[in-house]
Amino acid sequence: MVDRPPPAPAATGRPDPDADPVWWKHGVIYQIYPRSFMDSNADGIGDLEGIRRRLDYLLWLRVEAIWISPIYPSPMADFGYDVADYCGIAPIFGTLAEFDRLVAEAHARGLKVILDFVPNHSSTAHPWFQESRVSRNSPKRDWYIWRDPAPDGGPPNNWLANFGGSAWEYDAATGQYYYHAFLPEQPDLNWRNPEVRRAMHAAMRFWLDRGVDGFRVDVIWHLIKDEQFRDNPPNPAWQPHQASIDRLLQIHSADQPEVHDVVAEMRSLIDEYPDRVLIGEIYLPMERLVAYYGPDLRGAHLPFNFQLIFAAWSAPQIARLVQEYEAALPEGGWPNWVMGNHDQKRIASRVGPAQARVAAMLLLTLRGTPTLYYGDEIGMENVAIPPDCVQDPWEKNEPGLGLGRDPARTPMQWDASPGAGFTTGTPWLPLSPDHRERNVEALARDPRSILTLYRRLIALRREQPALHAGSYLPVAAEGNVLAFLRCAGAARLLIALNFGQAPQCLDLRPHGIASARILLSTALDREGEAPGPMLHLRPAEGVAVALE
Numbered sequence: 001m002v003d004r005p006p007p008a009p010a011a012t013g014r015p016d017p018d019a020d021p022v023w024w025k026h027g028v029i030y031q032i033y034p035r036s037f038m039d040s041n042a043d044g045i046g047d048l049e050g051i052r053r054r055l056d057y058l059l060w061l062r063v064e065a066i067w068i069s070p071i072y073p074s075p076m077a078d079f080g081y082d083v084a085d086y087c088g089i090a091p092i093f094g095t096l097a098e099f100d101r102l103v104a105e106a107h108a109r110g111l112k113v114i115l116d117f118v119p120n121h122s123s124t125a126h127p128w129f130q131e132s133r134v135s136r137n138s139p140k141r142d143w144y145i146w147r148d149p150a151p152d153g154g155p156p157n158n159w160l161a162n163f164g165g166s167a168w169e170y171d172a173a174t175g176q177y178y179y180h181a182f183l184p185e186q187p188d189l190n191w192r193n194p195e196v197r198r199a200m201h202a203a204m205r206f207w208l209d210r211g212v213d214g215f216r217v218d219v220i221w222h223l224i225k226d227e228q229f230r231d232n233p234p235n236p237a238w239q240p241h242q243a244s245i246d247r248l249l250q251i252h253s254a255d256q257p258e259v260h261d262v263v264a265e266m267r268s269l270i271d272e273y274p275d276r277v278l279i280g281e282i283y284l285p286m287e288r289l290v291a292y293y294g295p296d297l298r299g300a301h302l303p304f305n306f307q308l309i310f311a312a313w314s315a316p317q318i319a320r321l322v323q324e325y326e327a328a329l330p331e332g333g334w335p336n337w338v339m340g341n342h343d344q345k346r347i348a349s350r351v352g353p354a355q356a357r358v359a360a361m362l363l364l365t366l367r368g369t370p371t372l373y374y375g376d377e378i379g380m381e382n383v384a385i386p387p388d389c390v391q392d393p394w395e396k397n398e399p400g401l402g403l404g405r406d407p408a409r410t411p412m413q414w415d416a417s418p419g420a421g422f423t424t425g426t427p428w429l430p431l432s433p434d435h436r437e438r439n440v441e442a443l444a445r446d447p448r449s450i451l452t453l454y455r456r457l458i459a460l461r462r463e464q465p466a467l468h469a470g471s472y473l474p475v476a477a478e479g480n481v482l483a484f485l486r487c488a489g490a491a492r493l494l495i496a497l498n499f500g501q502a503p504q505c506l507d508l509r510p511h512g513i514a515s516a517r518i519l520l521s522t523a524l525d526r527e528g529e530a531p532g533p534m535l536h537l538r539p540a541e542g543v544a545v546a547l548e
């Protein structure tokens with residue numbers, strides 16, 4: 001039996017392109033993992049000056065904004081997601097002066113700069129935590145989450161850390177445990193404490209005043225925990241080959257109702273500055289995810305939507321999840337789509353190189369802001385990391401389960417030189433051996449490459465109000481074909497994607513074929529073609545057809 005989306009769906013989204021020309025709605029966000037983007041000083045680690053030198057590439061690609069993963073001073077236990085100073089730059093990445101220069105030069109090119117903000121936890125090296133751990137009476141004691149041991153001396157409750165083990169670390173100096181949702185080196189801040197909120201808001205202002213265009217807020221759904229610290233229940237679906245965190249359902253340790261006040265406060269602060277964006281990192285089921293738009297849309301502008309990362313790669317499944325997402329969005333809430341990031345497997349490895357091109361077309365033609373992970377535009381794949389090169393603490397803590405994130409964090413492949421144009425030193429993670437062929441320089445010259453496809457798709461998205469602002473209407477999700485319409489004013493674009501390895505046919509007659517014209521095919525060789533009443537799709541081909 002063929003899975004179908006709900007019958008006779010209506011178009012979703014208001015097709016009013018010019019009413020709302022907001023950059024974070026219309027443009028593409030490009031995520032830079034700074035350690036791996038471009039190294040300017042041969043230490044094998046990417047840096048701010050490296051990003052600056054590659055701005056013209058981003059301009060050429062025509063993305064709208066860059067989001068840079070954390071660049072703050074840090075012991076790098078979790079590669080910058082353990083912040084020791086919220087208002088500085090880690091020396092390996094550069095200086096504040098270099099940061100200011102990067103922002104100025106990005107802005108001069110019309111590129112926005114989004115920072116990663118990590119408010120849920122600091123590093124144990126942060127002076128706040130240093131002060132907090134000194135004594136139970138420290139003025140900063142309540143800035144973190146300290147609890148007495150259980151009667152047997154063990155941890156205060158059963159909560160688990162995301163990277164393995166208990167989420168509680170015993171601190172002998174004061175005889176209490178502190179809570180860490182991630183590594184023991186990442187103690188959680190206590191967001192119920194107004195002083196913490198004030199300090200964090202000051203840090204946000206520090207960067208907004210320097211001109212950053214917004215924040216991607218790390219694990220925003222974690223900020224508030226159950227006031228009574230109740231045990232999490234077991235997860236009946238957990239299997240031993242899965243991450244140990246998934247033994248329990250995280251119902252008390254995250255996503256508490258009070259978190260929405262915290263998000264709303266951040267949003268109010270952001271709104272004091274013109275034209276900024278608040279993005280939240282949220283891994284939750286659909287209905288709980290969309291709550292982060294906030295009551296009256298006073299929450300995050302864009303609660304990151306990771307559905308495409310976890311969806312089975314099949315036309316009916318994806319049609320269904322798009323439909324469910326569109327239906328779940330609050331009135332006026334702007335959708336967004338993420339295909340990959342520094343915590344997930346590379347899209348080209350998840351679906352294979354042929355379908356990676358279909359994935360590109362899907363990401364860039366759905367309704368809502370697309371976020372593109374560096375290197376996906378050249379089809380980078382997961383890179384096998386030899387055991388002695390492993391960097392990710394998660395892989396070190398829970399080896400062999402495939403949880404490690406290093407494979408998707410390898411250096412950007414700029415050219416065929418020994419350091420791939422990324423470094424003249426020794427890269428901090430191994431380069432993919434395919435960098436000699438798969439690199440920006442080679443693929444930019446190749447009119448059929450995946451990079452050319454990404455660039456053409458981004459350009460098409462910019463040119464066509466139907467794509468960056470139009471409504472969405474499902475058309476077909478049968479077998480391996482997913483088809484939908486994007487419409488704005490009189491313009492109608494049909495997107496048809498073949499998720500399979502056999503040719504497919506789509507009947508265009510119900511949609512009007514008199515003026516049908518192919519604008520773009522993932523194969524990059526059918527532009528201008530007028531399809532007959534039957535639209536033919538080759539294996540793993542996607543097309544965008546104008547039906548004006």
Ligand code: GLC
Pocket residue numbers: 078081082118182218219281342343
């Ligand atoms: C987020 C980040 C991830 C990090 C974790 C802890 O999920 O994306 O890289 O390890 O938070 O900060």
Ligand code: CA
Pocket residue numbers: 039040041042043044045046047092
């Ligand atoms: Ca460097």
